[in-house]
Amino acid sequence: MAKYPSHLSHLIAFLKKFPGVGARTAERFAFHMLEWPEDHLKHLADLAATLKEKVKHCDICGCLKEKEQCAFCEGARDRAALCVISSPKDAYAIEETRFFHGLYHVLGGLLSPLDGRTPDHLSLQRLKDRIASNQVTEVIVALESTIEGDATALYLKEQLSKLGVKISRLALGLPMGSPLEYIDGGTLSRALSGRQLL
Numbered sequence: 001m002a003k004y005p006s007h008l009s010h011l012i013a014f015l016k017k018f019p020g021v022g023a024r025t026a027e028r029f030a031f032h033m034l035e036w037p038e039d040h041l042k043h044l045a046d047l048a049a050t051l052k053e054k055v056k057h058c059d060i061c062g063c064l065k066e067k068e069q070c071a072f073c074e075g076a077r078d079r080a081a082l083c084v085i086s087s088p089k090d091a092y093a094i095e096e097t098r099f100f101h102g103l104y105h106v107l108g109g110l111l112s113p114l115d116g117r118t119p120d121h122l123s124l125q126r127l128k129d130r131i132a133s134n135q136v137t138e139v140i141v142a143l144e145s146t147i148e149g150d151a152t153a154l155y156l157k158e159q160l161s162k163l164g165v166k167i168s169r170l171a172l173g174l175p176m177g178s179p180l181e182y183i184d185g186g187t188l189s190r191a192l193s194g195r196q197l198l
């Protein structure tokens with residue numbers, strides 16, 4: 001069986017690193033790219049090469065930023081409400097509901113002791129500092145309904161309950177095991193409005 005030219009094989013190997021992309025899809029993408037005009041390919045390569053330099057994590061909340069501060073931290077937002085999310089992408093899903101107008105805090109993952117993800121992998125101290133120094137009155141825990149999400153929510157409750165803030169979690173009824181980004185806006189809005197005290 002003839003092999004692909006090695007340059008193409010390397011490209012396919014990279015494309016396979018995307019979530020949900022198997023060998024067949026990666027091959028299809030790579031062959032498709034062969035038909036792109038040269039300037040498209042250069043533009044894509046340039047976007048990828050400068051991605052980490054242009055898009056950084058906000059030092060305050062962990063969301064994505066292009067300037068000194070992220071659009072959330074620098075905007076006119078309700079600073080007494082903090083929404084705890086596991087990844088920066090979740091902020092965009094919540095923004096789409098137009099229900100929440102507070103600030104975000106990216107935890108950077110979920111607790112999963114079996115995979116070695118212990119509390120010191122989460123940005124917990126920064127969360128506590130923000131709550132204490134910004135007169136936060138409500139923390140909304142917006143984590144997915146999985147074993148890891150539930151364990152992390154309980155741990156947060158335990159850790160934050162001494163700080164005198166109201167802690168609520170997105171209403172049950174979120175599809176079990178579904179990442180926030182895959183939940184439709186209507187369901188997410190209902191989960192936010194029906195949030196329950198932890």
Ligand SMILES: [Zn+2]
Binds near residue numbers: 058060061070073074
């Ligand atoms: Zn920020």
